[in-house]
Amino acid sequence: MNMDNASYKAGQAKGQAQEKGNQMMDKAANAAQSAKESIQEAGQQVQAKAQGAVDAVKDATGMKK
Template sequence: MNNTESASYRAGEAKGQAQEKGNQLIDKASNAAQSAKESIQNAGCQAQAKAQGAVDAVKDAVNKN
């Protein structure tokens, strides 16, 4: 293998490694986004449940009087 072929091989190898690293970073970002989405949805459900509880408490208080 001459110097030109060797340099070309190393460049191709570096390109492949960079692409793989990029794919890994994209996967990590996607996983983080999915986790954030699930956390937000969970928080929204909890807030909705608390609000419903407050509404029910007010209804109960009004009905008692």
Template sequence: MDNSTNVSYQAGQAKGQAQEKGNQVMDKVSNAAQSTVESMQQAGQQVQAKAQDAVESVKNATGMNK
């Protein structure tokens, strides 16, 4: 293998490794984003439940729930 072929081979190897690393990073970002979405949905559901509990407490306190 002459020098230019070796350099081309190494460049191809480096390019492939960089692409794979980029794909891994994108997968991690995607997973983090999905996790954030799920966490926010759970937080929203908790807030909604607490708000509903507060409404029921007010209704009970004011006699509107009879």
């Protein structure tokens, strides 16, 4: 194995490691985005339920006009 071949193989390995790292970063970013969307959706559901509870109380107490 000559130096040029060793250098080429080292470059190939480095490129593959960088690509793997990029893929892992993309997966982490996608997971974070998905979690953020899930949290936002849950927040909207909680908000809607709270508003429904307020409306129910207003109906029950005759405060809703």
